[in-house]
Amino acid sequence: MVIEENVPLNNHTTFRVGGPARFFAVARSREELWALITHAKDKNLPLLIMGTGSNILAPDEGWKGLVIEVGIMGKQFSDQPDGTILATAGAGENWDSLVADCVSKGFWGLENLSGIPGTVGATPIQNVGAYGVEIKDVIDTVEVLEIKNGETHSFIPTDCRFGYRDSFFKQEPGRYVVTAVTMRLSRNAAPTLHYRDLREHFKNHKETPSLLDIRTAVLEIRSRKFPDLRKFGTAGSFFKNPIITTTHLAKLQERFPDVPHFPAGEGREKISLAWLLDRVCNLKGVTHGPVESFKRQPLVIVNTGGATAKDIRAFADFVASCVKEKTGIAIEPEVNVLS
Ligand SMILES: Cc1cc2nc3c(=O)[nH]c(=O)nc-3n(C[C@H](O)[C@H](O)[C@H](O)COP(=O)(O)OP(=O)(O)OC[C@H]3O[C@@H](n4cnc5c(N)ncnc54)[C@H](O)[C@@H]3O)c2cc1C
Incomplete structure (x- = not known):
């Protein structure tokens, strides 16, 4: 060491x-x-x-x-008596390699989460999600080490208090380190295709898409939505989609009737921030020096070369103040902004 x-x-x-x-x-x-x-x-x-x-x-x-x-590595797959498979991976394993392994082995559950950068251990922290699936949907247990005393614990999903890009770990940073994650997967085909981009992609598909079809589609869609990490700096979507009350939504719709929204629990709706940034704030493709609101997905802030954290924070503040001014909504970062 x-x-x-x-x-x-x-x-x-x-x-x-x-x-x-x-x-x-x-x-x-x-x-x-x-x-x-x-x-x-x-x-x-x-x-x-x-x-x-x-x-x-x-x-x-x-x-x-x-x-x-x-950097704790290791992957294990074990068949369970109820026909499911438990996939356990060390926190340091690359997330997308695990997804690729599961797809090639015919295990359903992770395919919509293809292409998310990062490690297995970080996935429960913000309950990563994409294309209609969140990691909470497949998590069986999260193994952690407690920073205070070195004790190990095994948390089930209800312990983790998962929410939209949120969890107990995110709410109480500095308490636990995730050392491994176990996911419960299935050999039975169970495609999740309700998310608009995937529905569109498969609309003329006659048969049920295979695991590989879904992974390939997700990777292709993502390659259009995110800049190439080999060329540009980014942390993906910088902000969370805001969740507002239905009363607030009704007021917003008086001015912006087309605003896309999705149910987010009793009396609450999730608003498409990308739509607000594009159609209400006109921020798509806007640049401030080396910082850009990505032209194909304005939620994504890009370091086009040589930006500092200060530049990026200033740009994010500018975006947040535009949204506040035009809609009254206070948006929150999804990215962990360290100080
Ligand atoms: C191009 C791009 C696209 C993205 N798309 C998506 C997407 O579709 N959906 C999505 O949800 N996210 C997305 N993200 C965000 C990111 O990929 C995920 O949040 C990912 O899980 C972060 O993994 P990481 O290993 O890089 O974590 P880091 O960025 O290193 O850490 C993230 C947070 O988790 C904590 N952490 C990390 N590992 C551990 C651990 N083992 N134990 C305890 N705490 C830990 C860190 O302290 C930090 O607070 C995207 C990012 C990029 C750059």
Whole structure:
């Protein structure tokens, strides 16, 4: 286990911004993880747990303490007496490789979540979701290590208090490190195709799409919606879609009758922020220096080259104030903006 010093975080975040981490180490086992946490406590170093930094905006000043990248690997698949399959993966495994494995093995459940960057361990943190599926729909258990005392726990979904891009882990950061995630999958075909883009894609498809058909479609749709990470910096959708009351929606519809909205629980509706940014705020493709609201999906903020965290935060504030001014809605970031 090596603890490096002054490691630039712009090389460890997909936004490609962030100053140096005073200390940086990869934990490849629970024992290494606990040793690193203990080290940080002994030296009074603030701790930052990371996967691949695809949902983080790291500060230009860097991180004064210890950054731990969770690199615990391993995958296991076990058939259960009820016909389901339990897929367990270490927190450091690449999420999309796990999805690809499950698709090739004929296990249903993860295919709509194809192409999401990052690690397995980060997926429960914001309850990752895409194309009509959220990780909470398939999670069986989340294995964690408690930072306070090194105890291990196994949480079931109700313990995790999953919500839209939200969980107990996100609400109480700094309490647990996810070490592994187990998902319950199925060999029986169960396509989830209600999401508009997928419905459109398969509208002339005569037979039930296969797992591979769905994965290929999702990857193709995503390649149109997100910039190429090899060329540009981004953390995907910067903001969450706002959830407002039905009364507020009725008022909004008086001015914007076409605003897309989806039920989000008793008396609440989720609003398409991409639509508001495009049609109400005219922000699609708007640039401020090296920061852009992506031309094909304005929810995505892009570092086109050389942007700082300060530039990105200023742009995000500008977007949020446009939305507030035109609609009265206060939007929240989906990305973890660190200070
Ligand atoms: C191009 C692009 C497209 C994206 N599309 C989607 C999408 O469709 N749906 C979606 O939901 N997200 C999407 N994201 C966001 C991102 O991919 C996910 O949030 C992903 O799960 C983050 O994984 P990571 O390993 O990079 O986590 P990081 O960014 O490193 O960390 C994210 C948060 O989780 C915490 N964390 C990470 N690992 C652990 C752990 N093991 N234990 C405890 N805390 C941990 C970190 O402290 C941080 O708060 C997208 C991002 C990009 C760049």
